Amino acid sequence: MQSKMYFYGGAGSVTGSNFMLDTGGRKILVDCGLFQGEHALDESNWEPFKFDPKEVSVLINTHAHIDHIGRIPKLVRDGYTGKIISTEATKALAEPMLYDALELNRHEAQKHGKEPLYDEKDIEKALSQWEGIPYHEEHDLGDGITFQFYNSGHILGSAMAKFSRDGRSIVFTGDLGGGNSPLLPLAEEPQGVQYLVMESVYGDKKREDDTNRRERLEDIIEDTIARKGTLLIPAFSTERTQDLLFEIRTLMLEKKVPSVPVYLDSPLADKITEAYMRYPTYFNEDIEKRIEGGEHVFDFPELHFVRDVEESKNIYKKGEPRIILAGSGMSNGGRVIGHEQVILSDEQSTLLIVGYQAAGSLGRKLAEGMKKVTIHAETVQVRAKVATMYGYSAHMDGEQLLEFVNKMDDTLEEVFVVMGEPASAGFLVQRIRDYLGTKAISPEVGAVATIEL
Numbered sequence: 001m002q003s004k005m006y007f008y009g010g011a012g013s014v015t016g017s018n019f020m021l022d023t024g025g026r027k028i029l030v031d032c033g034l035f036q037g038e039h040a041l042d043e044s045n046w047e048p049f050k051f052d053p054k055e056v057s058v059l060i061n062t063h064a065h066i067d068h069i070g071r072i073p074k075l076v077r078d079g080y081t082g083k084i085i086s087t088e089a090t091k092a093l094a095e096p097m098l099y100d101a102l103e104l105n106r107h108e109a110q111k112h113g114k115e116p117l118y119d120e121k122d123i124e125k126a127l128s129q130w131e132g133i134p135y136h137e138e139h140d141l142g143d144g145i146t147f148q149f150y151n152s153g154h155i156l157g158s159a160m161a162k163f164s165r166d167g168r169s170i171v172f173t174g175d176l177g178g179g180n181s182p183l184l185p186l187a188e189e190p191q192g193v194q195y196l197v198m199e200s201v202y203g204d205k206k207r208e209d210d211t212n213r214r215e216r217l218e219d220i221i222e223d224t225i226a227r228k229g230t231l232l233i234p235a236f237s238t239e240r241t242q243d244l245l246f247e248i249r250t251l252m253l254e255k256k257v258p259s260v261p262v263y264l265d266s267p268l269a270d271k272i273t274e275a276y277m278r279y280p281t282y283f284n285e286d287i288e289k290r291i292e293g294g295e296h297v298f299d300f301p302e303l304h305f306v307r308d309v310e311e312s313k314n315i316y317k318k319g320e321p322r323i324i325l326a327g328s329g330m331s332n333g334g335r336v337i338g339h340e341q342v343i344l345s346d347e348q349s350t351l352l353i354v355g356y357q358a359a360g361s362l363g364r365k366l367a368e369g370m371k372k373v374t375i376h377a378e379t380v381q382v383r384a385k386v387a388t389m390y391g392y393s394a395h396m397d398g399e400q401l402l403e404f405v406n407k408m409d410d411t412l413e414e415v416f417v418v419m420g421e422p423a424s425a426g427f428l429v430q431r432i433r434d435y436l437g438t439k440a441i442s443p444e445v446g447a448v449a450t451i452e453l
């Protein structure tokens, strides 16, 4: 049998994940994410879908990051009435993520003189079509296709989607975790796979040695406290915030760092953290046991949840030093920008960048060492220390991605490298060809491929 693969988004770029597997009798959509770049909401999100949403048979969603779910309510608004299937934890996380994205959506739409992509009703409708299922459970999608989720170790509930027909399979990796989370189990390695559609965010990067990452975090905290400054950490509300809360909590409980106030200035992260606590079985064994034993692994006496913007401004009236975690993780929106406006010009303070920064984002400029940046039309001189630390990265690095492919190589026939900037995807493609001798390409957005499935 033959199927067709359509690369509608997340090809030639990291964000906007959106693929279709057309098996002849079924049009299976995998992910429907937002495009993000210089702005948290790129203009291209307003373009109509390149397929008819009414003709989609089912939508399979790999995980709750907004670049994988952010256009789902638009899909529903444009006529999609079928099922949306993800893991149970992904469904729980998607709800606060989508409502939060709506705020941003309204703001950006106004700025561009456009209508918002969707409204509350579209989110409600999407959630009513949404079904959460556990990992490994096999589902019949019709047309001879079965499907199941495997753990991808990237964020809570994140999954790879494997589709099979007549003993042949294709796996969409979604995003792959590199085993850096203190909370999550390792990514699984599905076997008997002929085709792989895989991410490549860090396809051309080698992660720093992270064996001492908790000690490095400890050093950065101690250094900032000694200078009586603010440690500001832009953090994605999902996974990175929980990883960091867990680590800072551990350091403070073990008295490895002085007790100073820690502010979580992200109402979304607050809700996501609550949702995390409801799905203990999705964590690694140690954390699962601790949560089931009644331990709140993200809460500690120094932690303050900042509810509104007023409270956010009051943080600075209370005397230093302090630690602030705020979104967005790439400094292209959210409350972190207000804090950057305050602390970047302060030489006692530290900005700690812990995750991927999209090209064009303020976070990327700061990570690359820019000394003068513009925030809310105001020029800010960067005098604060800017530290980067990718030891908590939620993605596999180039070596791990290659090893991941290597472990499936016996049966693999072709690898489609996606969800990476062109240099990164291209580098990984070359290495898969050179080291493993396996056919690999990085399709452009809009590309179509024929596969034997």
Ligand SMILES: [Zn+2]
Binding pocket: 063, 065, 154, 175
């Ligand atoms: Zn992700």
